[in-house]
Amino acid sequence: MAESTTRTTRRTSVTGPLDGPEAAVILERxxxxxxxxxxxxxxxxxxxxxxxxRYHFGWEHAxxxxxxxxxxxxxxxxxxxxxxxxxxxxxxxxxxxxAAVAVELVHNFTLxxxxxxxxxxxxxxxxxxxxxxxxxxAILAGDALQALALRLLAQDTNPASAAAAARLADCxxxxxxxxxADTAMEKRGPGDVALDDVLAMAEAKTGAxxxxxxxxxxxxxxxxxxxxxALDAFGRxxxxxxxxxDDVIGIWGDPSHTGKPAGADLAARKKSLPVVAAxxxxxxxxxxxxxxYAVPYDGEDEEGVAxxxxxxxxAGGRDWAQAQAADRMARAMQExxxxxxxxxxxxGLLSLAEFVTRRSN
Amino acid sequence: MAESTTRTTRRTSVTGPLDGPEAAVILERxxxxxxxxxxxxxxxxxxxxxxxxRYHFGWEHAxxxxxxxxxxxxxxxxxxxxxxxxxxxxxxxxxxxxAAVAVELVHNFTLxxxxxxxxxxxxxxxxxxxxxxxxxxAILAGDALQALALRLLAQDTNPASAAAAARLADCxxxxxxxxxADTAMEKRGPGDVALDDVLAMAEAKTGAxxxxxxxxxxxxxxxxxxxxxALDAFGRxxxxxxxxxDDVIGIWGDPSHTGKPAGADLAARKKSLPVVAAxxxxxxxxxxxxxxYAVPYDGEDEEGVAxxxxxxxxAGGRDWAQAQAADRMARAMQExxxxxxxxxxxxGLLSLAEFVTRRSN
Numbered sequence: 001m002a003e004s005t006t007r008t009t010r011r012t013s014v015t016g017p018l019d020g021p022e023a024a025v026i027l028e029r030x031x032x033x034x035x036x037x038x039x040x041x042x043x044x045x046x047x048x049x050x051x052x053x054r055y056h057f058g059w060e061h062a063x064x065x066x067x068x069x070x071x072x073x074x075x076x077x078x079x080x081x082x083x084x085x086x087x088x089x090x091x092x093x094x095x096x097x098x099a100a101v102a103v104e105l106v107h108n109f110t111l112x113x114x115x116x117x118x119x120x121x122x123x124x125x126x127x128x129x130x131x132x133x134x135x136x137x138a139i140l141a142g143d144a145l146q147a148l149a150l151r152l153l154a155q156d157t158n159p160a161s162a163a164a165a166a167r168l169a170d171c172x173x174x175x176x177x178x179x180x181a182d183t184a185m186e187k188r189g190p191g192d193v194a195l196d197d198v199l200a201m202a203e204a205k206t207g208a209x210x211x212x213x214x215x216x217x218x219x220x221x222x223x224x225x226x227x228x229x230a231l232d233a234f235g236r237x238x239x240x241x242x243x244x245x246d247d248v249i250g251i252w253g254d255p256s257h258t259g260k261p262a263g264a265d266l267a268a269r270k271k272s273l274p275v276v277a278a279x280x281x282x283x284x285x286x287x288x289x290x291x292x293y294a295v296p297y298d299g300e301d302e303e304g305v306a307x308x309x310x311x312x313x314x315a316g317g318r319d320w321a322q323a324q325a326a327d328r329m330a331r332a333m334q335e336x337x338x339x340x341x342x343x344x345x346x347x348g349l350l351s352l353a354e355f356v357t358r359r360s361n
Numbered sequence: 362m363a364e365s366t367t368r369t370t371r372r373t374s375v376t377g378p379l380d381g382p383e384a385a386v387i388l389e390r391x392x393x394x395x396x397x398x399x400x401x402x403x404x405x406x407x408x409x410x411x412x413x414x415r416y417h418f419g420w421e422h423a424x425x426x427x428x429x430x431x432x433x434x435x436x437x438x439x440x441x442x443x444x445x446x447x448x449x450x451x452x453x454x455x456x457x458x459x460a461a462v463a464v465e466l467v468h469n470f471t472l473x474x475x476x477x478x479x480x481x482x483x484x485x486x487x488x489x490x491x492x493x494x495x496x497x498x499a500i501l502a503g504d505a506l507q508a509l510a511l512r513l514l515a516q517d518t519n520p521a522s523a524a525a526a527a528r529l530a531d532c533x534x535x536x537x538x539x540x541x542a543d544t545a546m547e548k549r550g551p552g553d554v555a556l557d558d559v560l561a562m563a564e565a566k567t568g569a570x571x572x573x574x575x576x577x578x579x580x581x582x583x584x585x586x587x588x589x590x591a592l593d594a595f596g597r598x599x600x601x602x603x604x605x606x607d608d609v610i611g612i613w614g615d616p617s618h619t620g621k622p623a624g625a626d627l628a629a630r631k632k633s634l635p636v637v638a639a640x641x642x643x644x645x646x647x648x649x650x651x652x653x654y655a656v657p658y659d660g661e662d663e664e665g666v667a668x669x670x671x672x673x674x675x676a677g678g679r680d681w682a683q684a685q686a687a688d689r690m691a692r693a694m695q696e697x698x699x700x701x702x703x704x705x706x707x708x709g710l711l712s713l714a715e716f717v718t719r720r721s722n
Contacts (some may be wrong), residue, residue, distance in 0.1 A: 047537040048545070066547040115503060136478040139500060140537040143474060147537075150511040151530030154523050162515050162523065170510030176501040176508070177407040183497050184409070282546065291593050 021354030023078075026348055030078040030100070037101045037112025037200075040065050052141035056112055056129045073125060075356055076103045076213040082348040083217025096220035098156045099164050103213045105149035106168060110175050110209075112142035138207050146172065160219040165218070168327070171212035186269055190279055190293035195255060198276045199240070207239035210356075214349070218334050229262035230339035232345060237332035238353040242246060244325040247272035249257045251309055266296040266312070273324070278317030285315035374664065383441075384716030387709055389441040391461070397685045398462045399481045402509050413502035415488050417473055433485060436717055437464045437574040443709040444578025444592050447701045457581035459517045460525050464508035464574045467529060471570075473503035474503060478544065521580040525561030532573035537563025546632055551640055551654040556675070558600070568600035571717075575710070579700070591700035592710075598693035600713040605686040606718050608633035612670055624666035627673070628658040634685070646676035690718060 039095060041052045054060040058069045077100035114120075115128040116138045122128065128229035130138035153165035181201040185193055214235035218228040250265035250272060264273050271279075278289050289311040297304070332353055340346040413511040415421040419430045438461035445457035475481075476489040479596045484487065501517040507616045514526035542562040546554055575596035611626035611633060626633050634642075639650050650672040658665070673679060690697035693714055 048538055048541045049534065108505075113500055117500060139474055139478060139539060140541050143470075143504075143560060144505055144534045144537040145505065146531040147511075149532035150515075151527050152510075152532060153516070154511075154526035165515035165526070166512050169508040169515060171510035173410065173505045173512075176505040177409055180498060180501050201682075253545040352438060 007271065011175045015250035018095070023351040024319045024349060025076050026082060027074055027355075030081055032076050033081070033094075033097055034074060034100050034104065037097055038104055041101055041105065041152060042145075045144055045148065048137075049144040052129055052133050052137050053108075053145060053329055055122075055132065056108060056141065058124060058126065074104065075352065076081075076107050076209060079210060079213035079218075079235060079349070080105075080217040083214040083267055084220045084350055085217075086221075086345045087218050087223045087227060087231075088153065088221025088351055092217075092221035095158055096217055098152050098161070099168075099216040099220055100213075102149040102164070102168060103153045103209065103216060105145045105152070106172060106175075107147065107209060109142045109145035110172075110179070111136050112145065114179055134147065156207055158220060160222065164216045164219050167212060167215055167302050174204045174208040178206075178208065179201075188271075190269075190271065190290050191275050193271050193279070195273075195276050195280050198271065202243045202273060203236060203240055206243045209238035210239035210242075223339070226276065227339040231336045232247055234332045234335040234339070234353070237328045238356060239326040241325045241332065241353075242356045243329065244273055244321045246273050248321050248325075251312060252273075252318065263340055266305050266308045269293055269297060274312055274317035274321040276317075277320040278312040278315035279325075281315045281317070281320075285311050285316060310314075325357065329353070369670035384712040386442060387712060388435055388439050388716075391435050391442055394442070394458055394643065395435060395438045395454075395461050395465065397523040399698065400459055400511060401463055402462055402466065403506075406509065407482075409498075410435050410502055410505040413490055413494050414469075414506060416493065417469060417502065418483060419487065421491045423488075435465065435546040436713065437468050437570060438462065439713055440464075440571060440574035440710070441578040441581075443713060444575040445581045447582075447706045447710055448579050448584045448588060449582025453578075453582035456519055457520070457578055458578040459513050459519070460529075460581055461574075463513045463525070464570065464577060465507045466513070467533060467536075468570060470503045470506035470510065471533075471540070473499050475540055478540065498631065510664075519581060521583065525577045525580050528573060528576055532569050535565045536570040539563075539567075542566075545589075545591055549632075551630075551632065552652050553634050554637050554646060556634075556637050556641050558630075559634055563604045563634060564597060564601055567604045574594035585698070587705070588590035588700040591696045595693045595696040595714070597709065598689045598696060599717060600661070601625035602686045602689035602693065602714075603717045605634050605682045605689065606668060608635050609682050609686075612636075612673060613679065624670055627666050627669045630654055635673055635678035637672040637678075638681040638685075642676045642678070642681075644676060646672050650676055682694060686718065690714070 038057075039059070042057065043050060051060070051064060055062055058067055061107075080096055080103055081093050084099075085093035095115075096333050109263060111123065112129055115123055116130040116135055120128055121131050128138075133294060136200050150169060152159045153168065158357055178201055181197070182205055184200065185201060197325040208345045210231040212235070214231040220233040222232070246263070250270070251263060251274060253262070261267070263300060266275070275289070275293075279286055279293070289308065292304070292308045333350070336349055337345050340349070390666065394639055399418075402422070403418065404411060406414060412421070412425060419428055422428050434665065441457055441464055442454050442460040444591055445460075446454035473490055476484055477491040477496055481489055482492050489499075494502075511526055511530060514529065515521045539562055542558070543566055546562060547559065572593040573596070574590050575592040579592040584592070608626070610629070612624060612635060614623070616623045622628070627636070634648070636654075639655070650669065653665070653669045653672060694711070697707050697710055697714075701710070
């Protein structure tokens with residue numbers, strides 16, 4: 001699925017020599033310019049908060065000894081810097097580093113809090129911070145990272161920094177509302193969730209920060225309001241495409257790639273996008289799915305998971321999600337072309353959008 | 362105790378005709394200018410977050426119907442506006458309203474999170490937000506209020522707003538470290554807590570935001586760096602005096618005034634400032650107190666609470682706290698006189714400092 005969407009998008013957008021630098025190259029360059037500033041920001045925290053943050057970022061083990069470090073792929077900082085470069089060239093890219101760091105800090109603040117709320121025990125193959133330091137410290141470290149993000153922008157003398165801070169703060173509010181909607185939705189019965197509500201939730205929870213990252217890059221490039229808005233929409237649509245594909249992988253993904261057992265989302269009765277599309281499609285397969293979802297998974301019933309996956313597929317959930325993902329990527333490309341008409345200048349952002357929607361783990 | 366300190370401070374500072382407007386009058390005026398902006402900020406939140414915040418502020422019942430509203434005394438916004446007025450007159454006071462609202466939002470964000478971490482069930486005579494909406498929503502609403510606070514300053518065009526935002530974000534980090542230290546300290550044995558550590562914790566947890574409020578007012582008045590620093594120190598010292606008096610009241614306060622059973626802090630084995638001063642004083646009373654604190658309170662033993670209070674008193678904890686509070690208030694007055702030499706201009710801040718340290722509930 002991930003591959004087929006990627007191929008679709010490739011066809012509808014640029015190909016071959018117009019492709020920007022490979023995403024992996026971009027991400028490596030971004031890490032090189034963002035990591036020192038990110039570490040300096042985290043190291044400015046008082047000892048107690050610094051320790052939790054450094055553990056969360058993968059720079060330290062729980063006992064404070066240095067760790068190899070796997071702080072995630074830095075997609076969001078890459079979107080900030082690549083958007084800045086696309087609209088303002090290398091000087092804008094260089095100036096936007098504080099915004100890239102701020103976005104990464106906000107992302108990690110929400111991870112610390114979301115892991116706790118969702119009681120997720122693993123993040124980037126390590127125990128989550130709340131399992132190591134307790135609930136209170138995970139809350140406090142998240143609070144401190146949000147403050148750090150907004151302080152970084154408040155201290156930045158770039159003329160775009162105030163608008164960037166206001167936009168990032170707005171995005172935090174949207175992320176909170178999205179996480180609330182997600183939690184509230186999971187508590188409802190399978191028949192009580194509308195597809196539009198899940199799409200709106202996914203946009204707030206996943207699309208908003210990707211859009212904000214692109215918008216901040218545009219702001220630091222001194223772009224016009226409509227270009228900032230177009231880049232925000234580009235990031236949001238790509239984010240929704242990513243979420244749709246991630247949900248498909250959560251059902252039909254190869255466990256050896258995803259690292260999760262097959263159908264884990266179905267076993268957890270998660271109301272992911274393909275599931276809700278299937279539940280709301282009408283017909284016998286939707287009714288069968290609703291009946292399966294009405295009782296909790298019994299823990300061992302692999303055949304039941306397979307039947308559930310088949311019901312989602314037969315009710316059209318898989319096809320719908322694939323078509324939606326392709327549609328969202330097409331819209332993302334339109335928005336990108338509006339703000340950055342030159343395909344060469346748009347190449348980096350395009351590569352990143354394809355990278356996030358292509359990844360299978 | 363509260364009264365004797367107040368009397369001491371009155372003697373060491375201004376009296377009679379030089380007293381500024383009464384604190385109650387200031388607080389009422391502040392509510393009138395801050396409340397509309399505070400409500401507008403909260404009402405800009407998405408529905409789910411708005412509902413929790415409006416409940417927390419006392420403007421709504423849990424079912425969303427309007428409530429009479431008891432959103433607290435607005436001490437912190439009053440410090441912002443009164444500091445601005447003291448250093449920059451009425452125009453500075455008027456311009457500082459966004460900063461006053463931001464400080465009040467930060468204060469309430471920390472209340473939402475601290476109540477959850479401390480599992481406190483009552484705030485301003487109502488069930489705390491986490492007991493009504495659950496842990497996740499209390500975390501999210503707190504996160505959203507922090508974002509709202511920093512967004513307000515980011516959107517403010519006043520030349521002081523960026524420095525104010527940076528300072529407020531720094532203060533949030535300090536508040537987080539203070540809350541962490543408090544939680545960590547309560548887990549330690551009674552012999553493992555140093556008096557300096559409790560004082561540092563109280564300064565971070567209570568003094569920092571009162572100091573920050575005063576500093577933000579000074580920034581909006583366009584004050585020189587040393588006056589901003591002096592007003593920060595004034596707020597911090599007054600905050601520590603308040604905490605010392607609050608701790609004394611928590612042990613020896615009249616239950617009909619405090620609304621808490623006599624000795625509630627002792628029964629909870631809280632390592633408050635007078636208790637740690639007593640524990641670290643050496644001598645037989647300190648040893649007796651350590652022995653009493655080494656076993657949990659059995660729930661009914663009123664005589665045991667009285668013995669514990671007596672041990673704190675005999676070990677010098679009460680006298681130390683009273684002397685410290687008086688000393689802190691004297692230092693606060695010195696800092697205030699440094700930044701605002703004219704006693705008439707300093708009158709409002711003086712009244713507020715006396716108000717916070719005088720209150721007995």
